[in-house]
Amino acid sequence: MTGRNYVRKSLLCVLLFLMLFAAAPVFAGTTKTVSLTLRSTNYTVNKPLSVGNKFKLRLSYNDIELINDNVTFKSSRPAVASVSSSGIITGKKAGSAVVSASFNGHKVYLKITVKGTAASALRSRIVEYAKQFVGVLPYVYAGDSLQSGTDCSGFTHLIMAHFNISAPRSASEYQEMSNITYSDLLPGDIVVYKNGGHVALYVGNDTIIHAKGSNYGTVKESMWYNTPTGYVRVIK
Numbered sequence: 559m560t561g562r563n564y565v566r567k568s569l570l571c572v573l574l575f576l577m578l579f580a581a582a583p584v585f586a587g588t589t590k591t592v593s594l595t596l597r598s599t600n601y602t603v604n605k606p607l608s609v610g611n612k613f614k615l616r617l618s619y620n621d622i623e624l625i626n627d628n629v630t631f632k633s634s635r636p637a638v639a640s641v642s643s644s645g646i647i648t649g650k651k652a653g654s655a656v657v658s659a660s661f662n663g664h665k666v667y668l669k670i671t672v673k674g675t676a677a678s679a680l681r682s683r684i685v686e687y688a689k690q691f692v693g694v695l696p697y698v699y700a701g702d703s704l705q706s707g708t709d710c711s712g713f714t715h716l717i718m719a720h721f722n723i724s725a726p727r728s729a730s731e732y733q734e735m736s737n738i739t740y741s742d743l744l745p746g747d748i749v750v751y752k753n754g755g756h757v758a759l760y761v762g763n764d765t766i767i768h769a770k771g772s773n774y775g776t777v778k779e780s781m782w783y784n785t786p787t788g789y790v791r792v793i794k
Contacts, residue, residue, distance in 0.1 A: 607670055608672070609649045609651055609652065609674060609678045609744075610677075612647060612649070613647055614626075614644070614645055614647075615631070615657075615659065615668070616645075617629055617645070617661065619662065624661060626643075627643075627644065628661060629660065631643065631645050631657065631658070631659050632657070633647075633656070633658075634655050634656040635653065635654075636655075637762070638651055638652075638654065638670075639657060639670040647670060649670070649672040650672065650744065651678060651744060651745065651762070652678055654670065654672070655670050656668070656670070677793060677794075678744075680721065680746070683721070684746045684759075685745045685759075685761045687717065688761065688767045689767065689778070691776045692777060693775065694775075696772075696776075697770065697775050698772075702716070708769055710768055711732070713767075714757050714758070714768075715727045717759060718792060723792055729754050730754035731754070732754060733787060733788050738790065739789060740786070742789065743760050745762040746760065746761075746793050747789060747790065747792075747793070748791075748792065749781055749786050749788075750789065751787060753787045754787070756784075760781065760789075761778070765781060
């Protein structure tokens with residue numbers, strides 16, 4: 559190989575190297591970083607949320623505040639802390655949950671700790687009291703005793719009366735006073751079926767306890783064993 563040809567090939571290799579380097583992607587160190595910042599209007603991320611209370615999330619992307627309709631929200635435990643499509647978080651029951659917000663491929667997380675209230679403590683006592691009758695208390699139409707037996711509305715009425723809470727004795731009355739929705743349900747609320755033909759005590763996690771019928775007695779089962787027609791809250 560002549561000296562001239564060697565120089566030519568060397569220059570060609572350098573040129574190819576420079577072309578490849580120019581086309582190469584830019585890696586860490588020069589990549590532009592973006593941030594999705596989570597801010598609360600009423601609470602800091604470390605402050606617990608009480609049962610029944612709510613607040614709306616405010617988010618910014620690259621220091622520009624977002625309209626929440628463009629953000630996707632999700633709760634790891636909706637039964638503890640639910641989040642609406644517009645970013646409103648509601649404390650449902652004592653416990654903890656993680657709420658995520660996603661936008662443009664980026665995601666942030668907010669840990670929510672829901673603290674109980676006197677009302678939520680009462681609800682827990684009502685549920686624990688009702689559990690002792692599962693598989694034990696017989697169904698007796700028009701019965702009025704938690705020892706010898708009662709029917710569906712009698713069961714809910716007597717359970718509430720034990721805690722000095724006023725509740726209807728007739729199932730049809732519950733349908734007429736339906737005052738909450740499924741998403742509002744808390745342990746201790748009443749689920750109505752058959753347009754007031756049957757009622758049950760909601761105990762959480764889509765589960766009910768009720769005096770189901772003469773062939774069943776008092777049972778604990780999924781609230782979806784039948785289609786609810788109403789939801790009632792008698793615990794204030």
